[in-house]
Amino acid sequence: MTVTETLETLRRNLPGCTLVAYGDLDARLVLASASATRHPREVLDALCLAADTCLCGPGARIAARALGLPRLTRTTAMRDGHLSLFLRADDGGDALFCVFDAPTDAELAATRARATLRDLARLS
């Protein structure tokens, strides 16, 4: 199965999910994505930038320190009425982003997405 097919399988397994993207936060780059409708590159770049701010930016580092964590590995966000999930691998810059247009079980989504992220990080 290709990376895009893996992402599409995950997207179909997440109720209400419209977009799944796999990126490298160190490079601030979306490497592959799967979505219900085609998104312009700018949308994916903005998503990657938001994930980078939430997980690696100065505010995120302050939050991690306050929580006693070496780094943040998950952000759940509700922006403009839409739920997003940003996951970072336990080490390295690999990350997975999911966007939803309907209410979903965010904990279940995070568990499934985390498993896919581990698989992809092992492959790449």
Added chain:
Amino acid sequence: MTALPAQPRAAPPPDLVRARLIRLRGPLPQAADPLRRLSNESREALLSAILSEIDETILPRQIQLRHPDGTGLRLDVAGRRVLALPGREGPLPDAPDDAARIVARALTTHLGASRTLGLVVRRLDRTPETFTGCGATHLAIALDLPAPADPGPDIGTGLARALDALSTGWVRLASPGQIAAQGGAQEVARELAKLSLHMAQDLDPLFGAALDGRRLAGWLHLDGAGADGLLLARTGERVTLARVTAQDWPDLEARLTALFGKS
């Protein structure tokens, strides 16, 4: 790049390993019931507390009501509705008014003349068979009580109510670094106040603004695997920061999604 050789690690003493194996054979320790005790209350106050609990329960939960005489009544609740009374009555009827009458009768019978009640909320470890049931409003009518207050369209009020249920603490900022309100544990609120300035400034722009310049409402929850998290929420011109335990987060997330979501 070549892999680094694995560092040799000392094996734990055999006694420790044996003790651990013996511990693992037994049942895992259960977390203590988070029992909420309501005492010296009127019948109306006890019933209103139960209705509020039902009205604030979004994810599937079992609410257990413990009478001082040792008897218990269980309510399966999800989506702010009572879905079933396990061990009693059989399935509830589809019509909410009929279901509410049955649940109301069970509640009043269970309470009797008692002015004391224990209340425990646990995760429901199975998928509910139905999502029909009855909500707190139908129950209030059946019990001849006022309906629980509707949080209405004011997201800020709904957020404050949700955060007041947390076991940790929160602060609301009037402006960067300036606290307008706070709740929960004092030491957590103090820690959040210190954090608020730099953290909020960096993350707040992520919520964006409408075309008319109005700041958009939203929230971010930052955490690591299974650890406590920090919530940053924007409502109007106010930013709220809260520390949330991993245990509290699923319920709070569902409430925030219902409050802030478009759908």
